[in-house]
Amino acid sequence: DIPQKIDQPLPEEYSDKQLIVRVETDGSVFLNRDNVGLLGLAERLREVFGQRGGKRVVFLDAADGVLYGTVVQVMDLVRGAGAETIGVVPDSIQASP
Numbered sequence: 001d002i003p004q005k006i007d008q009p010l011p012e013e014y015s016d017k018q019l020i021v022r023v024e025t026d027g028s029v030f031l032n033r034d035n036v037g038l039l040g041l042a043e044r045l046r047e048v049f050g051q052r053g054g055k056r057v058v059f060l061d062a063a064d065g066v067l068y069g070t071v072v073q074v075m076d077l078v079r080g081a082g083a084e085t086i087g088v089v090p091d092s093i094q095a096s097p
Helices: 037-051 068-080 091-095
Strands: 019-023 029-031 057-062 085-088
Touching (some): 029 037, 057 068
16 A cells, blocks of 8 residues: 655644654554554655755664564665664663653
């Protein structure tokens, strides 16, 4: 399935906040709070990058148990979508309230 193009303004959530890609053990992929799926991640990131200025920084947060190959695949998609910097969220931040 090809993600549908959305011609809507950028949600406020993406306008000035950090972009966090979260990968769950069940294969779900989230961009901030939106479940975009693996197939929709790159397109959604391109939309976000196209509508906002500044550096293209994305933070990657993978749940315990996500396969290394899946994490690498997500990183490749993020880089291919135009991210200049990919940061990894350490476990200590996940556990904080």
